[in-house]
Amino acid sequence: MSEHKGVWVYCETDESRLKRVALELVTTARDLADKLGEEVVAVLIGNDIERHAEGLIWQGADKVLVVNDEILAKYTTDAYSKALANLIEAHKPSILLLGATTNGRDLAPRVAAKLKLGLTADCTGLELNDKKQLLQIRPAFSGKVMVELVSPESRPQMTTVRPNVFKPAEPDDSRTGDIEHVKMQMSPDDIRTEILEKVKEVVEGMISVDEAEVVVCSGRGIKEPENLKLPEELAKLLDAAVGGSRPIVDLGWLPPTQQVGQSGRTILPNLYFALGISGAVQHTAGIRGASLIVAVNKDPDAPIFELSDFGIVGDLFEVLPEIIAEIKRVQSER
C-alpha cells in the first residue's frame, strides 16, 4: 500500500467547461497532501480541456494529467471510467476525490468496481486519522445521523464530495507544475450508450438553487401558483434563487431543477427561507447545510421551527409583504 502516493482530484468538465467543484476539491486535496507529504495531481478528461490545466496548478495542483480526445467530448460512463481506471492503475494514487455531481456519482462506483475499491459517496467532510487514513464523513438517514468511514485496505481511498462544502482558495499564479498529456486507445465500440440529445430545463433567467447564496423556497402553504410572485419578489431583492418543496414541483409550479430536498437538490446557501413549508425530513435533508434558516409558517408546531434560526408564526400572505417592504426600506437607506 505504501507504493500508493498522491492525492488525486478528478476535475470534472461539462462540455469543456470546468466545474467549480474541481477548484474546491483541489484546495482540499492540497491541504490533505501537505499533511501526508504527497503531491496533488489533477486529472482532466474530456475534449478541448487542456486550457484548464494551468488554472488547476494555480489552485494547488503539482501535476495535471490530461486525457484529451474527441471521443470524450460528451461524458459517457464507458469511456470515462476506462480512462480514469487506466490512469489509476498506471500511477497508483493514495486518495482520489471526485465531485458528487450527477456524472461524478455515475463514474465513481463504476471505477471503484473495476479496481475493487471502497467508495463513499457524497461526503461533506474529509480528515486524516492518526494512521493517516482518509476519514470520510457524510450524513445518512436524511441527515439525522453523521457517519465516519474509512477504506482500510483498498487504494486509492475514493470518495465523491458534495459540491459547495469546501471553499476554493485564491488561485496563486506564481505556482508552477507539470502538465502531462496521456494518450488512450479508445474506440467508439468501447462506448455502449449513445447520447441522442441534451435538454436544458433550467428556465431562462432562473437562478439555480445549487449555486445561489440565498434561496427563497415555497411549500404547499403558497396555495396557488399565482401566489409565487410574492416569493419571487423577495428573491429578486436578494439576488436569490426561487425554490420549492416537492409538492410544488410535482404540481408543475416550478421546474424540477428548483426542488429542494432528498429527491431534489441538497443546497448550502448562506440564507434559506422556508415559506409555508412544514419541514418534513425529506425536505430538511436538503437544507441542513444552510448557514441561516428563516421559516414562516402559520402552524406553531411545524417541525421546520425546530431547525430554523429565525421563525415567524403567522400567515405568510400577511408576513411576507411586510418582510419585502422592510427589506426595500433598509436597502433604500443604504
Added chain:
Amino acid sequence: MLIMGLMSPAGQRTGSPRGASFMKIIVPIKQVPDAVEVRIKEAADTLNTDGVPQMLNPFDLFAVEAAIQLKEEKGGEVVIMTMGPPQANAAILKALAMGGDRAIHLLDPAFEGADSWSTAIVLAEQIRKMEYDLIICGRQSMDWDLGQVGAELAELLDLPQITGVRHLEITEDGKHVITHRVTEDGYEVVKARMPVLLTATKGLNEPRLPNIMGIMKAKKKPLETIDAATLGLDATQIGRNGALSKTVRVFPPEKRKGGIKLEDVEPKEAAKQLVEFLAKKGAI
C-alpha cells in the same frame, strides 16, 4: 390498478403487441429503515436500527413499477431480488403484490454488514446464473443514500449503465432502451442496446399501491431463498468481511442552537425584527 399498468411512462406507445418482445427484467430491491423514526443520541460504532419500522426503498418503487409496466405492455417476467435479513421478506411481498412474478431472497447471516461492494458482489453472482434483458435498480437507497450498488453491479456484469432514469421506452425492434437521464440542468436522451442496467428515479412513473388481490396472490408466488454456499461465494468475499468501507463512528449532527421564534407578533413588527436580525448577521 389496471389503468395505471396500461399507461406507459410518457404515454408514448409503439404499439407492439403482447408477446412480440417477451422481456425478462430483474429488479434488485432493498428494505430500508424509515428515516423519520431513526434517532441517535450519542456517538457509537454502529447505528442500531432495531425496532425501527422498515419499508421498501422509495426509489425501488419506481423500478418495480417500471418493470411491471413493461411486462404488461410487452409480456415477460419480472423477478424481484433482494439481499437482506429475514424481515426483508415484507419488502419482497410488497413488490410481488404490485405485480412482480417471482422473487429471490439472498439470505445468509454471512451477508450481514455488507457495504455497497459486498452487496454488488452477491447480487452479481446470482444474476450471472440468470437470463435477462433489463436490470432496474433504484437510484439510491433512502437510508445510506450512496447510490453505488447499481453502477458496481453493472461493472461486475460488464453491462452498460444509465443512472437516474426518469423516462423509459423500448425501441420498436425490441432491442434498445431509450431513456431520459436526469442531469444537473435538465436531462439527456440516452439510448443503449439491451441487456442494460438502469437506475430509476423520481418522475419515471407513479408507483401503484398493491390491491387486496395483489396482496393475496403475492404470498403464493414463487420465492426462492439462496445462501452464500449455494452461490459459491466464500465468507471472506461477502458481508462485513468482504466490505471495503468500514464505519468508524456514527454520531448525531450538530444541533442548531436556540433559534428565535416569534409568536403572536404583528406581521409588521415581526418583519422588522427579522430584517434587523439578518442585517446583524450580515446575511442581507
